Amino acid sequence: MADEPRTRTQRKADVLELLSAKVADTWVATSDGDGPYLVPLTMAWFDDRIVLATARDAPTARNLVARGGARLALGGTRDVVMIDASLERTLPVADAGAVGEAYAAQSDWDPRTAGDGYVFLVLLPARVQAWREVNEIPGRTLMRDGAWLV
Structure with a gap:
């Protein structure tokens, strides 16, 4: 039997912790445009934005620049967080300022040492959903149109 469902407030706190x-x-x-591309990346949470780092010519960077959005998934199958986000900006790693500092502080590597071929992709979350079991599917949307619902 599944645990009692978490409140939206608790789910939001759990998402922010993750x-x-x-x-x-x-x-x-x-x-x-021809199909999906899925890749695991380390991210940082900075100023209510998701920050990714990857090679400038990697499919993820090219697709985000061309299409403007991505879907991100965190957690395991029994503690899911799904985020739809739009690309706010792309920053060369050498000129990233506070974004680069925040990424390096949260991550286990510093892309600023990887050379000019890397960029930071700053994503603005538009929708966030979180659930553990079927009893948490109702009310799973915690953010809609970029605004927290709790």
Whole structure:
């Protein structure tokens, strides 16, 4: 039998804890128009934004720049967080300022040492959903149109 469902307030707190965890990993899904592309990346949570780092010419970076959005997944199958986000900006790692500092502080590597071929992708969450079991599917949407519902 499943545990009692968490309140939306508790789910939001759990999501924020997961986003700000040291070395937070996420699956990032983008599309090039012909089909999906899925890759695991380490992320940072900074200023209510998701920050990814990857090679400038990687499919994830190219797809985000071309299409403007991605779906991210965190957690396991019994503690799911799904995030739909839009690309707010792309920053060369050498000119990232506070974004680069925040990423390096949360991550286990510093992309600023990887050279000019890397960029930071700053994503603005638009929708966040979180659930553990079927009893948490009702009310799973915690953010809609970029605004927290709790």
